[in-house]
Amino acid sequence: MKKLTTFFLVLLAVACSKDDTGDFTKTDLIIGTWTERGVGAVLNDGTTQFSEYDYFCVTKGRFSFMEDGSFRVETFDGPNHDCFSTGVLTGSWENQGESYFLKIITDTSDTPETGEEANVNIVFPDSNTMHWIFENESEEVDYSFDEYARVKE
Numbered sequence: 389m390k391k392l393t394t395f396f397l398v399l400l401a402v403a404c405s406k407d408d409t410g411d412f413t414k415t416d417l418i419i420g421t422w423t424e425r426g427v428g429a430v431l432n433d434g435t436t437q438f439s440e441y442d443y444f445c446v447t448k449g450r451f452s453f454m455e456d457g458s459f460r461v462e463t464f465d466g467p468n469h470d471c472f473s474t475g476v477l478t479g480s481w482e483n484q485g486e487s488y489f490l491k492i493i494t495d496t497s498d499t500p501e502t503g504e505e506a507n508v509n510i511v512f513p514d515s516n517t518m519h520w521i522f523e524n525e526s527e528e529v530d531y532s533f534d535e536y537a538r539v540k541e
Contacts, residue, residue, distance in 0.1 A: 417512045422451040422536040429532040445471035
């Protein structure tokens with residue numbers, strides 16, 4: 389009887405632990421909708437320079453990353469508050485740990501980049517801020533970045 393009870397306890401523990409881990413899904417910080425905030429640079433001395441976009445049409449753009457690994461980007465241009473769409477990109481994204489692999493599938497802009505792909509170093513200073521990191525060839529600049537803010541929906 390003791391062996392039977394022990395067997396059922398072990399079976400129950402294994403079954404519960406499988407259920408607990410099976411329902412767990414990690415949410416990637418990139419998932420959501422973002423807008424461009426500005427550009428910055430981290431200098432070799434550790435200081436940061438940042439220039440926030442004040443051009444209204446740029447801030448209307450939306451970078452949306454979905455849980456299924458797809459993305460949609462729409463950017464805008466135009467004088468003052470008379471903005472027009474400059475095109476829509478769609479594609480796929482994959483978190484590769486050190487970088488994100490992005491591939492453009494469709495592009496309706498004037499200069500389409502369909503089929504383009506890249507590994508982009510993306511970091512999150514906090515859950516509502518995203519930086520796309522770029523190497524810099526200047527001796528004074530360690531790296532530059534584009535900053536995006538999460539859009540509250």
